[in-house]
Amino acid sequence: MPSRKKKMISDHVITRLPAYLRVLNELAASDTERISSQGLGKIMGLTASQIRQDFSYFGTFGQQGYGYQVVALRNEIAKIMGLDRNYQAVLLGTGNIGQALLEHLDFSVSGVHIKAAFDVRRELIGTDIAGVPVLDAHDLMTYCQAEGVDIAINCVSAESAQRAAEHAVEAGIRAIWNFTNTVLTVPDHVVVENIFFSDSLQRLEYYLSDMLDSE
Amino acid sequence: MPSRKKKMISDHVITRLPAYLRVLNELAASDTERISSQGLGKIMGLTASQIRQDFSYFGTFGQQGYGYQVVALRNEIAKIMGLDRNYQAVLLGTGNIGQALLEHLDFSVSGVHIKAAFDVRRELIGTDIAGVPVLDAHDLMTYCQAEGVDIAINCVSAESAQRAAEHAVEAGIRAIWNFTNTVLTVPDHVVVENIFFSDSLQRLEYYLSDMLDSE
């Protein structure tokens, strides 16, 4: 509650944090105890300078002449990212993508708990997918207000995407993980993170066609 | 064959191209015939300057005093991205993510044709998913060499990810769309585009926790 306003950190830095985490986890898994910024840079394809610069936005985690303790650093970064918290989530739209996420992704490692999924299709309501109950989309608001939900995972069709997002915002959620291939408009107090499959595929096609051209 | 080496264009620009395409498609769908860099900027949250700068890397598409023809510009950008070509793809690993992609994504709009899926699980081989035959992973090499495959969509488990990528590269594919949450190591002549679900979710958690802290 102390309204502690952190200094604004660039998106570039934030985007690298999960990559640091990934590598540190691998190092920890292979029992590597310590790593220097230079060593980390070599693995990740970054300069040692950039790594030290990145970390310095959040504090000091290393030791001169020694480097960083892998496990300690890993834990610090996880904490910086807020992964030590617990988040309650609901999933909107149990089409293929929604189902795939429920069945495939291990949300517990990220501290995210999926409490329920919502759909409008009568035949799905009342069933459950990977242990998650599918409820009537009309009950979203009541449910979220009663249960306190932080995150909505938006997997509805592109046409319903904005509407679903608005319902979720009305229901009090604070973050949307967006799989709808649609840009959502939300109030300032709501965070949106997009997975745009088609953008990614198009990028792949650009680099591929470029590669094919230049030979 | 003309080995025409295009000038190197920054990743930032390439990443914006699909967004331009998305907006131009919407404008075209709503029968908007022309748009200025200023108008486009307003919709996309970019400066008019940046938009003109971006386009200028590829050529000149506008008209002074008028702006850009929406449909013509859309087509130009699609061409720049290589979306007018046809790509042959195979999908590796028919777990949930693989299945979801086969059933959910409309690849034809991107000029990508999924010819076959591959898996090691006996019980799946010989079946088909959304009209795509599931073949034995051991036949990948022979298949690709016979059929001429450009893209591998890597949906195997994290543990098999690097191995699957290497097989695909050996089999002559030139691009990997990577859903394995793993950094792949490939030769220079192969393009990799990643969809890292966990990176995205962690980013969401960072911004969410930040938001929750500052209130």
Place this chain on the structure above:
DNA sequence: TAGATTGTTAATCGATTAACAATC
């Protein structure tokens, strides 16, 4: 101690924005 490596300040590089002549 000597060698290694941090955290941080300064220099460089690249990307975005501003300005403006050209021209539809």
Place this chain on the structure above:
DNA sequence: TAGATTGTTAATCGATTAACAATC
């Protein structure tokens, strides 16, 4: 024509890299 808007060059801003004193 006058107004609008491009394409491009120059100015600014921000991110990355280099350098180095501090110190383990």
